[in-house]
Amino acid sequence: MEGKNFLRCLFFICSVVLLLLFTAFNLTSPPSDKSELLECATNSAWCTAKNRILRHPNPAPLRHDHTADVPHHPLDPLTIQEMNKVQKVIKSFFGKSVYSVHSLVLEDPEKQVVLKWQKGDPLPPRKASVIARASAKNYLLTVDVESGEVVEHDTSHISGFPLVTLEDMQNVIFAPLSNAHFNRTILERGVDLNDVACLPFSPGWFGKAEDGRRLVKLECFTMKDTANFYMRPIEGIIVITDLDTSEVIEIIDKGKHIPIPKAAGTDYRLSAENGGVIKLPNPISMEQPNGPNFVVEDEHLVKWANWEFHLKPDPRAGVMISRARVRDPETGDLRNVMYQGFSSELFVPYMDPEEAWYFKTYMDAGEYGFGLQALSLDPLNDCPRNAKFMDAIFAASDGTPYVRSNMVCIFERYAGDAAWRHTESPITGKLILEARPKVSLVVRMVASLANYDYIVDWEFHADGLIHVKVSLTGIVIVKGTSYVNMNQVKENEDIYGTLLADNIIGVVHDHYINFYLDMDIDGLDNSFVNVHLQREYTHGTSPRKSYMKVNKTVAKTEKEAQIKLKLYDPSEFHVINPNKKTKVGNPVGYKVVPAGTAASLLDPEDPPQKRSAFTNNQIWVTRYNKSEKWSGGLFAYQSHGEDTIQVWSDRDRPIENKDIVLWYTLGFHHVPCQEDFPIMPTVSSGFDLKPVNFFERNPVLRIAPYVENELPVCKAAASA
Numbered sequence: 001m002e003g004k005n006f007l008r009c010l011f012f013i014c015s016v017v018l019l020l021l022f023t024a025f026n027l028t029s030p031p032s033d034k035s036e037l038l039e040c041a042t043n044s045a046w047c048t049a050k051n052r053i054l055r056h057p058n059p060a061p062l063r064h065d066h067t068a069d070v071p072h073h074p075l076d077p078l079t080i081q082e083m084n085k086v087q088k089v090i091k092s093f094f095g096k097s098v099y100s101v102h103s104l105v106l107e108d109p110e111k112q113v114v115l116k117w118q119k120g121d122p123l124p125p126r127k128a129s130v131i132a133r134a135s136a137k138n139y140l141l142t143v144d145v146e147s148g149e150v151v152e153h154d155t156s157h158i159s160g161f162p163l164v165t166l167e168d169m170q171n172v173i174f175a176p177l178s179n180a181h182f183n184r185t186i187l188e189r190g191v192d193l194n195d196v197a198c199l200p201f202s203p204g205w206f207g208k209a210e211d212g213r214r215l216v217k218l219e220c221f222t223m224k225d226t227a228n229f230y231m232r233p234i235e236g237i238i239v240i241t242d243l244d245t246s247e248v249i250e251i252i253d254k255g256k257h258i259p260i261p262k263a264a265g266t267d268y269r270l271s272a273e274n275g276g277v278i279k280l281p282n283p284i285s286m287e288q289p290n291g292p293n294f295v296v297e298d299e300h301l302v303k304w305a306n307w308e309f310h311l312k313p314d315p316r317a318g319v320m321i322s323r324a325r326v327r328d329p330e331t332g333d334l335r336n337v338m339y340q341g342f343s344s345e346l347f348v349p350y351m352d353p354e355e356a357w358y359f360k361t362y363m364d365a366g367e368y369g370f371g372l373q374a375l376s377l378d379p380l381n382d383c384p385r386n387a388k389f390m391d392a393i394f395a396a397s398d399g400t401p402y403v404r405s406n407m408v409c410i411f412e413r414y415a416g417d418a419a420w421r422h423t424e425s426p427i428t429g430k431l432i433l434e435a436r437p438k439v440s441l442v443v444r445m446v447a448s449l450a451n452y453d454y455i456v457d458w459e460f461h462a463d464g465l466i467h468v469k470v471s472l473t474g475i476v477i478v479k480g481t482s483y484v485n486m487n488q489v490k491e492n493e494d495i496y497g498t499l500l501a502d503n504i505i506g507v508v509h510d511h512y513i514n515f516y517l518d519m520d521i522d523g524l525d526n527s528f529v530n531v532h533l534q535r536e537y538t539h540g541t542s543p544r545k546s547y548m549k550v551n552k553t554v555a556k557t558e559k560e561a562q563i564k565l566k567l568y569d570p571s572e573f574h575v576i577n578p579n580k581k582t583k584v585g586n587p588v589g590y591k592v593v594p595a596g597t598a599a600s601l602l603d604p605e606d607p608p609q610k611r612s613a614f615t616n617n618q619i620w621v622t623r624y625n626k627s628e629k630w631s632g633g634l635f636a637y638q639s640h641g642e643d644t645i646q647v648w649s650d651r652d653r654p655i656e657n658k659d660i661v662l663w664y665t666l667g668f669h670h671v672p673c674q675e676d677f678p679i680m681p682t683v684s685s686g687f688d689l690k691p692v693n694f695f696e697r698n699p700v701l702r703i704a705p706y707v708e709n710e711l712p713v714c715k716a717a718a719s720a
């Protein structure tokens with residue numbers, strides 16, 4: 001696993017073998033060097049102060065052997081043993097046909113069944129939902145794990161293909177090198193064939209001519225003299241390849257005049273810096289010598305403060321939060337907030353219409369699998385000390401289960417913020433100073449989609465707030481150019497981006513992440529209320545000319561809940577339970593608080609926009625329907641856009657006092673800048689789900705303040 005091969009492995013994105021090797025490495029790393037440790041004064045717990053910047057990656061916490069896992073909860077993911085059973089069933093179902101498994105996950109039981117289930121009850125029948133391909137056809141199967149019964153669902157009306165498997169990608173990335181014309185083209189550019197690495201990019205969909213076969217567009221880079229080969233594109237060469245046969249269909253070569261960008265300055269590893277390491281003189285970490293305040297019961301049930309929810313990794317969504325409930329401090333009851341929440345689809349369109357770029361309109365969840373691309377997290381750097389890690393069990397393309405260790409982490413966060421505070425001013429003569437620390441619980445995963453990294457946090461607060469945060473970092477995918485200075489660019493010439501370094505353009509693009517939020521506020525039947533804020537005139541009845549007035553409208557049908565955000569015509573958006581009111585008579589509810597808003601500027605009829613039509617609005621509300629989960633469509637790869645949330649919502653079903661699903665799209669416009677080179681500093685945004693009249697009063701009045709002598713203080717072990 002040296003040099004070139006190691007790099008190739010990196011972007012085949014995690015073969016199982018690599019993971020096993022990685023785990024083996026972790027288990028055998030030497031114990032910490034004592035001089036690097038800090039000791040807590042309040043007890044004898046060791047607090048390591050190591051950092052990856054200074055040393056090797058920290059040992060991952062030991063994960064247990066999953067072969068004997070059993071499910072405990074109706075929503076628990078399929079275990080290794082269950083997947084093995086399903087694999088046998090699939091094998092006999094397809095008989096002699098060659099097949100590939102693109103998804104093998106638990107088929108969630110009916111909502112009513114899950115809601116009725118209580119700990120100690122037998123589990124409802126365990127079923128697997130399988131997406132497979134055989135004989136050039138998509139299959140959607142439900143397999144009963146115990147009986148082996150298979151139900152086949154008709155999906156012939158849905159265009160597109162299931163997500164590409166890791167094996168698909170591994171099979172295809174060497175395809176260009178089997179082509180003599182490709183080799184010649186590369187050699188003509190002065191690149192050694194042994195330095196070439198090709199990445200499989202989904203082709204989008206741009207017309208019926210592309211139908212009938214699974215296509216991939218490979219773009220190639222040179223790995224010479226850098227770990228950051230993304231910054232050394234062999235510009236303009238696109239190798240269109242058949243994913244099923246690895247046959248090279250066409251080689252487009254439009255960049256002969258474009259030099260390969262230099263390697264100098266592209267590496268981002270500390271080992272490549274020769275100016276000396278910058279390090280804060282005093283190490284920082286959050287101390288928790290007695291361990292965290294949350295528990296994970298039966299592998300998937302997270303309990304912290306007043307929250308309780310089910311958490312599982314998912315190959316497509318990343319993580320799924322289910323049955324999120326919060327305890328009411330007044331009654332002690334666990335109250336339903338959200339039945340299920342997850343990232344449903346992503347859309348990353350690049351804004352360059354040229355031949356080698358126009359198709360770059362990625363739908364990362366449906367095309368690649370947001371969870372499949374989430375690799376093992378690095379303890380202490382990806383998640384703080386005292387984080388707990390959750391492994392994922394995913395299926396390879398032959399249906400064999402494998403373990404993705406440490407894919408999700410759970411940790412408590414205290415960043416010195418206040419949950420609430422007040423100081424009474426001296427003029428009232430009262431001496432009051434009340435302040436409370438804000439501690440929260442974070443669930444985190446990081447998807448590394450080739451060049452880009454998406455950090456997704458679900459953060460639960462004691463006051464009932466759920467904050468969803470998405471952070472973008474990693475490497476901007478760049479375009480080679482002959483320019484080395486902006487003074488060479490003609491006045492009206494569009495370079496579709498920003499010149500980041502010699503011969504490198506960061507192309508303008510967007511990132512959208514659409515969240516499925518099945519809110520069930522104190523029950524299934526909820527309504528969506530547009531709490532419109534409007535200017536009202538006093539018409540001479542007051543010295544004031546105007547004021548802001550609240551006007552609430554309940555959305556009757558889905559179309560009334562297709563929401564485009566407007567700064568100068570603002571609203572709040574509430575999901576309420578009209579059947580349950582507080583003591584003073586307000587319906588209980590939660591609101592979605594938008595942030596990170598961006599609207600797509602593509603034409604609604606542009607094929608990428610039709611396929612990712614979830615970006616037509618920032619908020620949607622649909623009638624709950626178990627088979628409407630993926631807002632860009634079940635088969636997003638080369639989809640035409642006839643199975644999207646736009647189509648479902650346009651059915652205009654009634655949504656008042658019904659079981660409804662809220663969808664929110666977080667967006668980022670990204671005009672790259674030089675600071676994004678050679679790796680991008682993290683950019684974050686998010687949205688909140690916040691209680692509105694859900695509690696009778698501020699639910700965290702009884703939180704205790706911090707007192708100095710109750711908190712741990714760490715000092716260097718060497719001087720202790």
Ligand SMILES: *[C@@H]1O[C@H](CO)[C@@H](O)[C@H](O)[C@H]1NC(C)=O
Nearest residue numbers: 177178179180181183193194
């Ligand atoms: C292209 O080059 C690679 C790497 O040198 C080599 O393995 C392959 O056989 C070549 N392909 C053809 C068709 O010559």
Ligand SMILES: *[C@@H]1O[C@H](CO)[C@@H](O)[C@H](O)[C@H]1NC(C)=O
Nearest residue numbers: 532534536549550551552553
């Ligand atoms: C409230 O908003 C609705 C829908 O926009 C509008 O029809 C109605 O006139 C408004 N009511 C008032 C009192 O402004």
Ligand SMILES: *[C@@H]1O[C@H](CO)[C@@H](O)[C@H](O)[C@H]1NC(C)=O
Nearest residue numbers: 623625626627628648651653
């Ligand atoms: C549920 O969703 C599927 C897929 O969009 C659709 O075919 C079906 O008609 C929907 N059912 C209802 C009751 O809306």
Ligand SMILES: [Cu+2]
Nearest residue numbers: 472509511670
């Ligand atoms: Cu970006």
